[in-house]
Amino acid sequence: MRRYDTSLQLIPESNPHMWDGVQKAGMIAFSIGLLGLVVSTLGGGPVYAGIGLGLTILGALVYIVQTRKDGPPGIKNHYIMFSSALSRGYLGWMAAIFMTGFYIILYFHPQHLKSLVVLVNPLQVWLSGSSAWNDKGEMSQWFLYGFLYTVTILVMGVRALIKYRHSRYQILRTLSVMFFQLAFAFTIPNVLAKLNDGLYFEWANIWPLRYYELFPYSVEDLLRNGALGKFMLFWSIASILVITPILTYFFGKRWYCSWVCGCGGLAETLGDGFRQNSDKSLRAWRVERWLIHSVLVLIVLTTGLMWLNHIYGGSVLGSLSGKFSIAYGFFIHSIFAGVIGTGFYPIMGSRVWCRFGCPMAAVLGLLQRYFSRFRITTNGGQCISCGNCSTYCEMGIDVRWYAQRGENIVRASCVGCGMCSAVCPRGVLNLENGPVRNRTGIPV
Structure with missing residues (x-):
C-alpha cells in the first residue's frame, strides 16, 4: 500500500x-x-x-x-494476511507442528522432558512441598506443565498489554487473565497443597471444564480433608449452580471465558496473533454447535453414570466406571483440549477448544443466549463493510453480517473479548449489558 x-x-x-x-x-x-x-x-x-x-x-x-x-498505540491490522506465520503459511504450519509435538510429548512421552522437570523441581518442592518423583521413582510432569503454562501467559500477556495499550478494556482483561492464572490456577493451589498434605484444588477451573471435580472419588477425597476439603466441595457446587448463572446473567460468558479461564488466557495471549485464522463459514458454525454440545452431554452422562455406579455399589457399570473417566480424559481432555486445542492455533485460530469442545463454554453459551443481559449492539447506518470485525473474531462469528443489518449480536459462542469493537474504524460495535427481551422484543 x-x-x-x-x-x-x-x-x-x-x-x-x-x-x-x-x-x-x-x-x-x-x-x-x-x-x-x-x-x-x-x-x-x-x-x-x-x-x-x-x-x-x-x-x-x-x-x-x-x-x-x-x-503509535492501536491495533495495526495491515499485512496480516501477507505474513507466513500468521496466515497459514509455511511458518504457521511449522509453528503448529512444533506446538502439537510439544503437547504430544507432554501428555504421552514425558520422559523426554526430564531435564526440564529437574530444572523446576526445586521450585516445586519449595512451593508445593512435594517432589516431581514419588516414592516409587515415578516422575510427574504436571507441575512443569503448570509452570510453563503460567510463564507463557505472563510473557505473552506483556505483548498484549503493549499491543492493546490504547484500550482500557483490553488492558484490564489481559491483566485479569494474567492474575487468575498466576494466583488462582498456579500459586494458590500449590501452596494449599503444601499446607494441607497434598490437597490440590484448582480454584479458577469449574466443572464441567475440570471434568473430574464432581466425580465420586474426588468428592470423597474432599470430604476426607476436613473443613477446607468441605469448603472446596461447596465452592465446586456453588461455582456451577450459583456463581456461574448470576455472573453470566449480568456479564455474559465473558466474565469467565475472557477474564478468568486459563484456556481463554492462553488463547488471548499466546494465540492472539492467530485469531484471524478462525473459520467463519456456516458449515463451521454447524460443526461447532454439534461438537460442543455433544461434549457437554458426554461429560454430564459420564458424571451421572459414575454416581449411579457408586451409589449402587458398582452394580450399574462394574469395572466400566473408571474406564468412562479414562476415555473422556484421553480423547477430550488430552487429545481435544490439549493437543488439538492448543497445537492447532496457527491453523484454526486461537479458540479451537473454546469454540468446538469446552463443556463449560457450552453451559455459559446457553445461559448467554437465552438468559443474559449481555449483547454486542450495532449501528448499521455507520457500517462501511470493511470486514475487520469478522476477520478478527476468534470465535468464527461473521460479525459484519450483523453489523450491516444493525442487528444486535447475541450468540452463544461470543466470549466478549471486545476485539470486534476495538478494530471497528467507525465505532459501530459496542459491548453492553441491557434488559433481557422476550421473543416479541419487549423488555422483561
Whole structure:
C-alpha cells in the first residue's frame, strides 16, 4: 500500500515486519533458546534446559517490549494476511507442528522432558512441598506443565498489554487473565497443597471444564480433608449452580471465558496473533454447535453414570466406571483440549477448544443466549463493510453480517473479548449489558 502527501510524492508505508536491531537480537536469543529446549528433550541435560528456557523467555521479552516503538498505540491490522506465520503459511504450519509435538510429548512421552522437570523441581518442592518423583521413582510432569503454562501467559500477556495499550478494556482483561492464572490456577493451589498434605484444588477451573471435580472419588477425597476439603466441595457446587448463572446473567460468558479461564488466557495471549485464522463459514458454525454440545452431554452422562455406579455399589457399570473417566480424559481432555486445542492455533485460530469442545463454554453459551443481559449492539447506518470485525473474531462469528443489518449480536459462542469493537474504524460495535427481551422484543 502507498499513500500520497500534499506534494503528490509517493511515500512507502512502513512494513511492521521489518525488525530493528533490538528486535533481531531478541528473536535470535529466542531461537537459540528454543534450540536449547529441543536439545534438552534429546538428552541434553538440565543445563541445556536452563539455558534454553532462560533465553526463550529473555528473547521473547526483548522482542515484545521493543514492539512498542513500531508506531503509535492501536491495533495495526495491515499485512496480516501477507505474513507466513500468521496466515497459514509455511511458518504457521511449522509453528503448529512444533506446538502439537510439544503437547504430544507432554501428555504421552514425558520422559523426554526430564531435564526440564529437574530444572523446576526445586521450585516445586519449595512451593508445593512435594517432589516431581514419588516414592516409587515415578516422575510427574504436571507441575512443569503448570509452570510453563503460567510463564507463557505472563510473557505473552506483556505483548498484549503493549499491543492493546490504547484500550482500557483490553488492558484490564489481559491483566485479569494474567492474575487468575498466576494466583488462582498456579500459586494458590500449590501452596494449599503444601499446607494441607497434598490437597490440590484448582480454584479458577469449574466443572464441567475440570471434568473430574464432581466425580465420586474426588468428592470423597474432599470430604476426607476436613473443613477446607468441605469448603472446596461447596465452592465446586456453588461455582456451577450459583456463581456461574448470576455472573453470566449480568456479564455474559465473558466474565469467565475472557477474564478468568486459563484456556481463554492462553488463547488471548499466546494465540492472539492467530485469531484471524478462525473459520467463519456456516458449515463451521454447524460443526461447532454439534461438537460442543455433544461434549457437554458426554461429560454430564459420564458424571451421572459414575454416581449411579457408586451409589449402587458398582452394580450399574462394574469395572466400566473408571474406564468412562479414562476415555473422556484421553480423547477430550488430552487429545481435544490439549493437543488439538492448543497445537492447532496457527491453523484454526486461537479458540479451537473454546469454540468446538469446552463443556463449560457450552453451559455459559446457553445461559448467554437465552438468559443474559449481555449483547454486542450495532449501528448499521455507520457500517462501511470493511470486514475487520469478522476477520478478527476468534470465535468464527461473521460479525459484519450483523453489523450491516444493525442487528444486535447475541450468540452463544461470543466470549466478549471486545476485539470486534476495538478494530471497528467507525465505532459501530459496542459491548453492553441491557434488559433481557422476550421473543416479541419487549423488555422483561
